[in-house]
Amino acid sequence: MGEQTSGNTPGEDANIGWSVMSLLLSGTLTWGGIGWLVDRWVDTKVFTPTGFIVGFFVAVYLVMVRYGEA
């Protein structure tokens, strides 16, 4: 059997992989969606892209905090 660098079982690694993908997608869509709603409310166009960017980096931060030492 090959060495496992992470110390996790393959199942735990699979869990981490799917969770990371889910978080990145969710973060981008969540804050992008909130930004879009704010744009509709105040009739601007800046909050949607801002929300997508903020959401993406928040999701990356969440991934790093949760799985950075996995």
Place this chain on the structure above:
Amino acid sequence: MQPPIHLLAARAGFEAPGTELFEWPAIWHLELLGVDLSINRVVLLTFLVVTVIIALFLVAFRNASIVPRGLQNLMEIGVEFVRRNIILEIIGPQGLKYLPYLCTVFFFILFSNLLEVTPGITFPITSKFGLPVFLAIFTLLLFVGVGIKAQGFGHYFRNTLFPSSVPPLAWILIAPIEIISMFLVRPFTLSVRLMANMVAGHLILAVFFFGAHYLAGEARTAVFAAGAVIVAVPIMALELAVALMQAYVFTILTAVYLAGSLEPEH
């Protein structure tokens, strides 16, 4: 030398198959309290899949022996695959109580997907969005319920929405992401992944076979019809693999979400 495109364009147009492939008229009209419960081909195929699975398990295990043979051996391979490669691998021994549900999901999706390559049927019922959505919602209710039972209502949602590894000041940014991720993105991606794979496979096969039928209409293009049929054969083999893979992916992701509910993330 130019390819004989003009031969192909000489006849009145080939209409590529589209979403009409997935619309089936009602065979028996039924309505209950304003809800349309009509029976169409998709419903009948769903009944067929359920009947076949129940029959296989009943016949295989009604007189189960220690040393399995025949159908019992075959069905035990499937059950053991779910037990060993999904449950024990992802959740651990505490996940064995969910073997009935995960086996049900795996076999139901597998047999539903295999209808695509079943002669005389060639339609995967999992290409109808309602079926994957129902399965995904059931999975959502299960892993949320399991999480509440394992960790307590307050602890489960607090651990999920406000991770301890995140500074409290960031909770306002994190909590909406966690809510959307858990209650929307997970079931949505579960269902769309399954449906989209089945829809795409069905459309590809339909293009090849309908195209072959169209090309066979004239002697000049009949050779291309033969080519289309020949190419469709490995694509059907691919669809067989996709059917197996999608059943496996749905089941293993359900197990992953269950594992996450049983063990709070650090």
